[in-house]
Amino acid sequence: MIETTYMGLELRSPVIVSSGPLTQNLVSLKKAEEAGAGAVVLKSIFEEQINNDISKEMAENEEYLAHSDAGTFFASSARDYYIDRYMKLLTEAKKELSIPVIASISAKSMDSWIDWAERFVKCGADGIELNYYPISSDASVPGEEVDERFIDFARKAREGIDGPLSIKMGYKYSSLASLISSLDQIGIDGFVLFNRFFRPDIDIEKLEISSASPVSSKDEYAEALRWIGLMSGEVKADFAGNTGIHNGETTVKMLLSGAKAVEICTAVVQHGFGVIGEINSFVEDWMKRHNYASTSDFIGLLSQEHIQDGWKWERTQFLKTIGQ
Numbered sequence: 001m002i003e004t005t006y007m008g009l010e011l012r013s014p015v016i017v018s019s020g021p022l023t024q025n026l027v028s029l030k031k032a033e034e035a036g037a038g039a040v041v042l043k044s045i046f047e048e049q050i051n052n053d054i055s056k057e058m059a060e061n062e063e064y065l066a067h068s069d070a071g072t073f074f075a076s077s078a079r080d081y082y083i084d085r086y087m088k089l090l091t092e093a094k095k096e097l098s099i100p101v102i103a104s105i106s107a108k109s110m111d112s113w114i115d116w117a118e119r120f121v122k123c124g125a126d127g128i129e130l131n132y133y134p135i136s137s138d139a140s141v142p143g144e145e146v147d148e149r150f151i152d153f154a155r156k157a158r159e160g161i162d163g164p165l166s167i168k169m170g171y172k173y174s175s176l177a178s179l180i181s182s183l184d185q186i187g188i189d190g191f192v193l194f195n196r197f198f199r200p201d202i203d204i205e206k207l208e209i210s211s212a213s214p215v216s217s218k219d220e221y222a223e224a225l226r227w228i229g230l231m232s233g234e235v236k237a238d239f240a241g242n243t244g245i246h247n248g249e250t251t252v253k254m255l256l257s258g259a260k261a262v263e264i265c266t267a268v269v270q271h272g273f274g275v276i277g278e279i280n281s282f283v284e285d286w287m288k289r290h291n292y293a294s295t296s297d298f299i300g301l302l303s304q305e306h307i308q309d310g311w312k313w314e315r316t317q318f319l320k321t322i323g324q
């Protein structure tokens, strides 16, 4: 009854365990399935980290790798090592789990990781989720160029990768609606709104840059809700809500705004895998109370295109001042 479809995949529940600490080994992946998850997204393989590790190793072994061929050979075998390790987890997960297993690539370059994705698809990945966030901190690069690069990136991904392909993205673009619409036209099957990226902070005692909390609070879902509400009726691709979805109530809100599924991480980190069953039960009970037999009866019911007062999704200002 709480089944849904996401990027053409049949999910027994709208709850997907998102890429992160809970999806990096087989034991946790099996727990996610046992707890009732609809799918899992494996912890990302990070292009940037692999490149950094390889550069570090090469610098430490400079005298042995002085010959240019040796360097190239070393870099390519080291890269294969990381990819093989990822494929091992993916192959094991595909063997042991019956729910869809989505591989995740945190991409930095435009296309060097495409052959990794192809190998993951050959290993049985049910889909590829690309985690991509070019931070536009270069003042000489105008917004359109940042968007164009993103669109090029997605085009290359679509041309190179067979099967369901999603992009997990942020929202700081000059026109998010136009960007999502262009990515949809390229044939991206799913959008995960929004990734919660590393956030910097400052340690005022050590006078150092530090890291803000990696976990979300349960009130952080509003921007994802807004943008799914605005865009889900506009494009062919499916949406998965992400960030700040900690319970059944927020999951129902996401589905009403038009999400086909939700991806959760913090709730499971903080409360254990049991929270997945709790969300499933909440959604089921809510559907009974509202006489919905299937999730398709209410997914998108409150998206902008389905309601009279759709302008509410665009509202940004509190119109009354405090005290009035």
Ligand SMILES: Cc1cc2nc3c(=O)[nH]c(=O)nc-3n(C[C@H](O)[C@H](O)[C@H](O)COP(=O)(O)O)c2cc1C
Residues within 6 Å of the ligand: 018, 019, 020, 021, 043, 044, 045, 104, 106, 131, 168, 194, 195, 196, 214, 215, 216, 217, 242, 243, 244, 245, 263, 264, 265, 266, 267
């Ligand atoms: C410790 C940690 C590691 C994460 N690693 C990844 C990752 O490898 N790839 C990715 O796409 N997202 C990663 N995430 C982000 C989560 O998948 C998720 O998008 C984010 O936590 C927001 O969802 P939430 O509010 O349910 O936690 C990570 C999050 C945490 C807390």
